[in-house]
Amino acid sequence: AQKITQTQPGMFVQEKEAVTLDCTYDTSDQSYGLFWYKQPSSGEMIFLIYQGSYDEQNATEGRYSLNFQKARKSANLVISASQLGDSAMYFCAMREGRGNYQLIWGAGTKLIIKP
């Protein structure tokens, strides 16, 4: 079974609109962390935002926020006021349990911002 599922292979969004990128995860651990990364065409992964499983509030970092619904096992990334520079691949990743250093990644969503 897929541990991280990103159901949107690609998305087109008008500049300045908000966009939600979906991510669902599967784990039996109570302690885990969820990450979102951005990968521009240059290839380098850029860390965006983190949500711990015990965090009671949704994480926010500037224009990025994470809509964390623990019971539904979803961790959607919301980008407000999208910009042309937001065009990139976006990956959701999970680190399960304590003492586990491996990041498990989804297949990614390609986001294209239209002017």
Next chain:
Amino acid sequence: DAGVTQSPTHLIKTRGQQVTLRCSPKSGHDTVSWYQQALGQGPQFIFQYYEEEERQRGNFPDRFSGHQFPNYSSELNVNALLLGDSALYLCASSSATGRLSVGQYFGPGTRLTVT
């Protein structure tokens, strides 16, 4: 402050050959992880090095091996190359005492093509 650096940027090898990829972590980081990212997919965790030891390994064969040096830099070695080893190899660094919420810092990757 230099970020994560990787060399070489691109590499073309023939099936059966051996390859060594290099990574220097971000200043202040002591942990290095390696990932393989096939075209159109999310990264796959290969292994992580800390204190010059392999701390955790993903589901990769023994043909993949690594090393970490006292200055925290790391090498990834792949023996008996297969066509399926063609991918972007990403190196990520972090601090063992750092907060999870800051994520890992990634290098620009090495694009390996096996012919």
